[in-house]
Amino acid sequence: QALLVQSGPEVKKPGASVTVSCKTSGYTFGSFDINWLRQATGQGPEWLGWMNPNNGHTGYAQKFQDRVTMTRDTSTRTFYLELSSLRSDDTAVYYCVLDKSWFDSWGQGTLVTVSS
Amino acid sequence: DIVLTQSPDSLAVSLGERATINCRSSQSVLHSANNKNYLAWYQQKPGQPPKLLIYWASTRESGVPDRFTGSGSGTDFTLTISTLQAEDVAVYYCQQYHTNPPTFGQGTRLDNK
Numbered sequence: 001q002a003l004l005v006q007s008g009p010e011v012k013k014p015g016a017s018v019t020v021s022c023k024t025s026g027y028t029f030g031s032f033d034i035n036w037l038r039q040a041t042g043q044g045p046e047w048l049g050w051m052n053p054n055n056g057h058t059g060y061a062q063k064f065q066d067r068v069t070m071t072r073d074t075s076t077r078t079f080y081l082e083l084s085s086l087r088s089d090d091t092a093v094y095y096c097v098l099d100k101s102w103f104d105s106w107g108q109g110t111l112v113t114v115s116s
Numbered sequence: 117d118i119v120l121t122q123s124p125d126s127l128a129v130s131l132g133e134r135a136t137i138n139c140r141s142s143q144s145v146l147h148s149a150n151n152k153n154y155l156a157w158y159q160q161k162p163g164q165p166p167k168l169l170i171y172w173a174s175t176r177e178s179g180v181p182d183r184f185t186g187s188g189s190g191t192d193f194t195l196t197i198s199t200l201q202a203e204d205v206a207v208y209y210c211q212q213y214h215t216n217p218p219t220f221g222q223g224t225r226l227d228n229k
Contacts, residue, residue, distance in 0.1 A: 035218075044209050044220035045166065061217050095165055101213045102156040104177065106165035 002027040004096050004107035011113045017084040020110045022096030024077045030054045033099040036070065036081045038092040039109075046092075050099060051079060086114045118143050118212050122221035128229040135197040137224045139210035144190045147214060154214035157186055157195045159206045160223075166209060170195065202228060 007021040022034065036048040049060035051070045058070045069082040079096055091114045098105040119142040129135040145154045153173035158166035168177045170186035173193055183198040197204055205228050210221040 044223050045211075047217045047219070059216070101154070102168055102171040102211070103158075103166070104168040104171075109165055 002098055002105040004098070004105060006094075006096060006107040006110045009111040009113070011115065012086050014087055014114055014116055016086050016114075017082060018086060018112050019080055019082045020094050020096075020112070022079045022081070022107050024079065024096075024098075027098070027105075029074070029077050034070075034072075034079045035097045035099045035103065036068075036094065037097055037103075038090075038094045040089075040092040045095070048081070048083075048094075053079070083112075086112075088114050090114050117217055118145070118215050118219050120210050120212060120219055120221035122208075122210060122224045124224060125222070126225040126227070128227045129197075129200045130229045131202060132199050133229075135200050135204070135226055137195045137208050137226070139188075139193040139195070139221050141191045141193070141212060143215070145212045145214035146190050153189050153193070154212055155186075155188075155193055156211045156213065157184075158209045158211065158220075159204075160209065161206045169208075197226075200226075200228070 003026045005023045010018050012018050030053050033050045035050045037045045039045045048064050051058045060068050067084045071080045093109040093111050095109050096107040097103040121140045123138045155173045157170040160166040169180050169184050174186040185196045187194050207223045207225050209223050
């Protein structure tokens with residue numbers, strides 16, 4: 001059973017950056033890409049991008065191309081999402097998810113609040 | 117991007133009755149090479165991440181009760197809950213994985229009448 005454990009909630013000021021981590025276990029590392037999604041209150045999830053855990057290749061949603069960076073530490077099976085130049089509308093719960101085309105294994109979510 | 121539009125936005129159904137949620141795609145999500153519809157359904161309860169119910173439009177995820185049924189093809193899809201149970205009160209989302217970026221519908225809130 002795959003387990004994805006994310007870092008705790010964050011409060012940031014506009015213009016700052018945030019990094020969310022996602023530690024994985026319970027499956028063969030490298031078998032699945034990791035995707036990051038976010039969900040603002042009352043809205044459907046929104047896809048930010050993906051990372052191949054084997055070679056570190058990434059693909060980002062066009063909307064976030066200039067502000068998002070995804071990285072990994074293979075020794076600890078941990079993935080990182082960094083989002084820069086934060087705005088108030090970046091306030092959301094951020095999720096890491098295993099990519100099997102559909103999304104069947106999710107982290108518990110990390111609330112990022114952007115407020116002055 | 118493919119836009120998924122769910123209807124209704126919310127509905128209230130009595131326990132034991134049928135609930136039907138619709139999802140319309142702005143483009144076909146049927147892949148001609150394998151004749152599969154690249155569409156999934158999720159259930160989300162407050163404070164939890166979405167839970168996968170259905171993939172390939174009609175394949176039930178392991179452990180999902182058989183009162184949940186997915187149907188449809190091309191651009192029009194339906195999630196049916198045959199007999200509503202109290203634990204089915206939640207928000208439901210459809211998602212397409214046919215074309216990058218993957219996209220979700222806006223959600224349908226299902227309540228007990």
